[in-house]
Amino acid sequence: MVLLGLLVCTALAIAYLRDLFAVVMLAGIYGLLSASLFVALDAVDVAFTEAAVGAGISPLLMLTTLAFTGRFEQANRRRFGLVSFGLVVIVGSLLILGSFDMPPFGSADAPAHQHVAPRYLNDSMDEIGIPNVVTSVLASYRAFDTLGEVAVIFAAGLGVLSLLMTAASAGAKPDEEQPQMNEHKILRVVSKVLIPPIMIFALYVQFHGEYGPGGGFQAGVIFAASIILYSMLFGLHLAKKVVNLTLLQIVAASGLLLYGTVGLLGILTGENYLSYNALAAHPVAGQHLGIIVIELGVGVTVASVMILIFFSFSGYIAERGGK
Amino acid sequence: MSMLALSYYNYWVVIVLMMIGFYVVIAQGNLVKKIIGLNIFQTSVFIFYISVGKVEEGSAPILAEGIDVYSNPLPHVLILTAIVVGIATTAVALALVIRIKQAYGTVEEQEIQIRDQQC
Secondary structure: OHHHHHHHHHHHHHHHOOEEEHHHHHHHHHHHHHHHHHHHHHOHHHHHHHHHHHHHHHHHHHHHHHHHOEOOOOOOOOOOOHHHHHHHHHHHHHHHHOOOOOOOOOOOOOHHHOOOOOHHHHHHHHOOOEHHHHHHHHHHHHHHHHHHHHHHHHHHHHHHHHHHHHHHOOOOOOOOOOOOOOOOOHHHHHHHHHHHHHHHHHHHHHHHOOOOOOOHHHHHHHHHHHHHHHHHHHHHHHHHHHHHHOOOOOHHHHHHHHHHHHHHHHHHHHOOOOOOHOOOOOOOHHHHHHHHHHHHOOOOOOOHHHHHHHHHHHHHHHHHHHO | OOOHHEEEEHHHHHHHHHHHHHHHHHHHOEEEHHHHHHHHHHHHHHHHHHHHOOOOOOOOOEOOOOOOOOOOOHHHHHHHHHHHHHHHHHHHHHHHHHHHHHEEEEEEEHHHHHHHHHO
């Protein structure tokens, strides 16, 4: 209740403010608040992802963009301001009118809980054999769907690369570029202490996803966040020495390939595409193996695409010079 | 009446958030701001899905001894992947904004339109 109220306040402030720097910070708070709300609504896996994305990577990317496009929004008159406000009010009222047809919040006999959810909750322990139902639905029952989503993420990474990767930025960077934030000793020391635990935590999230909240998507984003933190504090050229760009592109593609290949193995062993039952002697063991491998594929692709996106953003801006 | 208001409170907040995001997208001219508005809109949809998946007295869908009622795991799966896809597509949008700034020298919608008409 309180969280929802805070969310509305934050959103209103975002709509009102013209200082985009403050807006981006508020967007980060908005992400953190919605992550807390997801915990309250039992969606721990979602909260994990939202905390890493909404409060971590997304504000970082927006800040990087702001460094190029300028901090302040122009105070020009809003054309059609009144018209759009009216439109928003009308659409909102219609939606609220429609909400009365919804089943009350939290009711157990709502149609959404009648279709496939009972099967996932009752049978997944026997069929897949892992306690986290979200992971078994994500990686096994709906694996084809997830494959498509990983492909979308990969395609988005390619899109950013093709938009921002110019011929010059692929070449060697000049050496004169000083490490940024040299003066922030405390930040540098703290981050040096923090980065290894973040990476280990990402691996834990990756391989513990079957038993607790976690999985490839969350782990990939957390891992990427540690590399991004490093490159923000120690400079892009140092970070590029740690993670090679070409290697990163190959890794991004191979994660997706790994996922698809596991699916093909399903066909070769006489099952359907992305069915892991025949990967090992026992169907449940096969499911375990399949889920671990495709979660690895997801994690690797997500992490490398996120790092690639950040590198191409800050590389492009470092080259053209910020405002 | 108060019970009714309570049981739809989540959905109404979702609608309010969605409309704030919608307003930012259609009424404000700065492209970065528009993307942030789109993100607010998107997050409101996420909250809507997760709210639909919540079951009263339910617990997080990680099977354990002694727990009988779980929230619906399906919306969690859909939204989990949607968040990561969302940040990837946001990144593409921001990259486009950077290229627009490079080409037009501005990210204000009206100025871009003026430039376009001059050509």
